Amino acid sequence: MNAIVSVTSDWGIGNEGRLLVRNKDDMRRFVDLTMGGAVLMGRSTFESFPGGALKGRRNVVLTRQDGYAAEGIETYSQADEAIAALASEDPDRVWLIGGETVYHELLPHCTRAYVTKNDVALPADAFFPNLDEDPHWQIEETLEGGITKAGIPFEYVTYRNLRKMS
Numbered sequence: 001m002n003a004i005v006s007v008t009s010d011w012g013i014g015n016e017g018r019l020l021v022r023n024k025d026d027m028r029r030f031v032d033l034t035m036g037g038a039v040l041m042g043r044s045t046f047e048s049f050p051g052g053a054l055k056g057r058r059n060v061v062l063t064r065q066d067g068y069a070a071e072g073i074e075t076y077s078q079a080d081e082a083i084a085a086l087a088s089e090d091p092d093r094v095w096l097i098g099g100e101t102v103y104h105e106l107l108p109h110c111t112r113a114y115v116t117k118n119d120v121a122l123p124a125d126a127f128f129p130n131l132d133e134d135p136h137w138q139i140e141e142t143l144e145g146g147i148t149k150a151g152i153p154f155e156y157v158t159y160r161n162l163r164k165m166s
């Protein structure tokens with residue numbers, strides 16, 4: 001499993017339930033990387049999607065609510081159960097897509113984290129762990145991104161989880 005996330009300069013990922021940066025190139029990359037695979041997410045992130053389940057992908061949602069259901073998703077009340085259910089998938093095509101709670105819980109299970117780094121400071125109430133300060137994570141690749149419509153420079157940084165080195 002790999003994580004994919006978009007962060008601001010202090011690793012902010014959201015505010016009041018919304019994403020912080022509008023970045024069309026990054027959205028396209030998210031679709032390209034995840035299409036055809038499985039996406040694992042918390043219930044709040046699922047409910048933030050305007051169109052419901054993400055098309056062309058297996059949508060797996062964590063919730064502790066009994067009987068929670070929506071079209072196009074499967075639900076699990078425990079992270080371990082969701083991970084077991086995803087064991088049949090190609091691990092490189094299973095994506096942890098947020099939000100804050102689920103990232104913090106399940107990041108140690110991820111082999112890589114695909115981080116879009118937006119060079120901007122914005123008010124946030126949800127954060128991703130700062131991988132630059134975590135000795136278990138090492139930068140594997142940095143790709144040039146570009147500049148968003150609002151003028152925010154960004155780059156794509158892939159981190160490797162050293163605990164998952166084979």
Ligand SMILES: NC(=O)c1ccc[n+]([C@@H]2O[C@H](COP(=O)([O-])OP(=O)(O)OC[C@H]3O[C@@H](n4cnc5c(N)ncnc54)[C@H](OP(=O)(O)O)[C@@H]3O)[C@@H](O)[C@H]2O)c1
Nearest residue numbers: 005006014017018042043044045063064098099100101102
């Ligand atoms: N920048 C990015 O790339 C990115 C990506 C995704 C999300 N976000 C942001 O992240 C924020 C949302 O994060 P969040 O932490 O509030 O929500 P979240 O992680 O999406 O969802 C939290 C919910 O997931 C369920 N859950 C979590 N762990 C569970 C477990 N072990 N077992 C069963 N259910 C579990 C619970 O649902 P129930 O309450 O139903 O039990 C919990 O309330 C938003 O601001 C969003 O915009 C940013």
